[in-house]
Amino acid sequence: MQLEGKTIIITGAGSGVGRASAILFAEEGGNVVCADVNDEWAKETVRLVEQNGGNSIAVHCDVTSEADVTAAIDATVAEYGRLDVMYNNAGVATPRPGLRFEDHTVEDFDRLMSINLKGVFLGTKYAVLQFKKQSTPGSIVNTASVAGIVGWGGTVYGATKGGVIQLTRAVAVEAAPFDIRVNAVCPAGMPTTNFMDIPTDTATQAVAFEKVAQQHPLGRNITPEDVAAAALFFASDTARNVTGVVLPVDGG
Numbered sequence: 500m501q502l503e504g505k506t507i508i509i510t511g512a513g514s515g516v517g518r519a520s521a522i523l524f525a526e527e528g529g530n531v532v533c534a535d536v537n538d539e540w541a542k543e544t545v546r547l548v549e550q551n552g553g554n555s556i557a558v559h560c561d562v563t564s565e566a567d568v569t570a571a572i573d574a575t576v577a578e579y580g581r582l583d584v585m586y587n588n589a590g591v592a593t594p595r596p597g598l599r600f601e602d603h604t605v606e607d608f609d610r611l612m613s614i615n616l617k618g619v620f621l622g623t624k625y626a627v628l629q630f631k632k633q634s635t636p637g638s639i640v641n642t643a644s645v646a647g648i649v650g651w652g653g654t655v656y657g658a659t660k661g662g663v664i665q666l667t668r669a670v671a672v673e674a675a676p677f678d679i680r681v682n683a684v685c686p687a688g689m690p691t692t693n694f695m696d697i698p699t700d701t702a703t704q705a706v707a708f709e710k711v712a713q714q715h716p717l718g719r720n721i722t723p724e725d726v727a728a729a730a731l732f733f734a735s736d737t738a739r740n741v742t743g744v745v746l747p748v749d750g751g
């Protein structure tokens with residue numbers, strides 16, 4: 500029970516990595532606040548957590564909205580008394596498959612920056628303020644991407660994730676004297692159906708999944724559960740002396 504008695508907000512908890520993390524974190528004893536812009540998906544995650552015997556609530560949260568992020572933290576404190584872990588996971592992919600850098604519109608750029616980087620800025624800022632108000636240790640986990648480390652996986656998307664990585668490292672140093680840890684997980688391409696817009700019919704899906712698997716040296720697909728396991732380590736006290744770490748979960 501690595502998260503016994505802890506309260507965690509997970510953004511983007513309605514699907515993929517966020518949903519897998521919600522289920523795992525609740526299995527580990529945590530109270531999980533599923534924050535997502537898609538209310539139906541967040542509620543379905545809560546249902547899955549509860550079906551598994553865990554504690555969870557859903558809150559509507561568009562991570563680009565300062566008001567939504569602060570309201571999510573307020574709702575968390577009202578329900579569970581405090582916040583222990585902020586998992587800034589919500590993110591969106593490059594809007595059109597194969598989009599070249601020069602073909603991004605300003606609207607594409609603004610949307611990617613707003614959800615993927617400003618969202619992490621807001622979640623981190625208000626979590627730090629909440630941890631300081633509580634005078635308790637805190638853990639912040641961010642989902643970045645290997646696209647933020649190497650020149651692969653989307654240009655503007657990669658820039659947003661590079662920003663998340665640098666924000667992680669810099670805030671980790673600044674917040675360390677307050678026993679606030681900040682770490683990031685960096686998945687490589689995962690065939691999560693919503694993120695990658697993978698077709699739902701099983702034959703086409705199998706081909707698409709295999710194509711993604713072959714991009715990794717280990718030759719198998721990375722799953723949301725793999726990323727959730729890495730995030731759990733950062734979230735828990737097992738990692739009490741780990742901060743500023745950027746961990747690829749990328750199959751090599």
Ligand code: NAD
Nearest residue numbers: 511513514515516536561562589590644688689691693694
């Ligand atoms: P997903 O599409 O399955 O889930 C993303 C969730 O974020 C959805 O529930 C969606 O509703 C939510 N969301 C989108 N915009 C939001 C907003 N403005 N406010 C709040 N919630 C919002 O994607 P996933 O694969 O689980 O991705 C999770 C994270 O992992 C993202 O940050 C993504 O960039 C990152 N990542 C994904 C991959 C991949 O290949 N799937 C690879 C590397 C990194």
